[in-house]
Amino acid sequence: MTPERAPRIAVGPERDPRFERAVAAGGGVCCRLEDAPDALVWTAGPQNFPEALPASVRWVQLPSAGVEYWLSQGVVKAHPRVTWTSAAGAYSAAVAEHALLLLLAGVRALPAHLAATSWAPESLAPAVGTLRGATVGIVGAGGVGRALIPMLAALGAHTLAVTRSGRPVPGAVETFPVERIDELWPLADHFVISATATRDVETLVGATELTAMKSTAWVVNVSHGELVDTDALVAALRSGAIGGAGLDVTDPEPLPDDHPLWTLPNAVITPHDSNPPPLRIPAYLEHVTENVTRFASGLVPIGVVDPSAGY
Secondary structure, eight states: OOTTSOOEEEEESSOOHHHHHHHHHTTOEEOOGGGOOSEEEEOSOSTTOOSSOOTTOOEEEOSOSOOHHHHHTTTTTTOTTSEEEOOTTTTHHHHHHHHHHHHHHHHTTHHHHHHOOSOOHHHHGGGOOOSTTOEEEEESTTHHHHHHHHHHHHTTOEEEEEESSOOOOTTOSEEEEGGGGGGTTTTOSEEEEOOOOOSSOOOSBOHHHHHHSOTTOEEEEOSOGGGBOHHHHHHHHHHTSSSEEEESSOSSSSOOTTOGGGTOTTEEEOOSOSSOHHHHHHHHHHHHHHHHHHHHHTOOOTTBOOTTTTO
């Protein structure tokens, strides 16, 4: 984009003054999609995304951090000349905060406290633990995992990270490449699953992994339900093979009303709301402003999608 002309950016599928202000704050000028914009900021899902884009569009900003559904629906493939960016990183702090909530709820025996109907602290004492001095394994130390590490550190916990490459993650005691993930399960006291799921989703936590964990371990999943084998998890929770599970995502999802996870005392379930609209929209607005600023300045935007990698 030349310095003489501000980028023309459309907001879709409908006009939204909040996003138009975010575009303007980044140095862009809003216009309609039919008026040959340079870029498109999308605020909805892929279901009603235009089959054809104006030839002028060179960049599309998507509202989700994960893009597997956009890829599986063929939306990105249909426009190969366009640079696509996700909202990766925009929601990391909110999701990390929720992961910490679920982990603390389990370690501090909050489900048992909430279920209690009488004042009997001595009966709950054996189940109450602490994160101080504990080691938490973060499987998938991307935006969410990296945001979680300082939160855990503030409580005195240590972290072991798992990434695809194994390159050191700031704040983690040690970082494992995914090929060495099996070393993690007996080492850590608790686990947070925040890995990216690609189109070829593979289960990361099954019966073998659960058996390798400590009997007091809590497993928190804020990523994708398919990454944890639900049947194996239910069996482990029932037998006491692990301490418990905190799940913001499940497989299947939505979780059926009669599913056994609902009645297990060592399971904490939230309905995929670690990033609810009151938090998500302001975060996405900030992300839009930042990427419009970068686009207008000729810089690489945040969250460029790599279709071949699946994210």
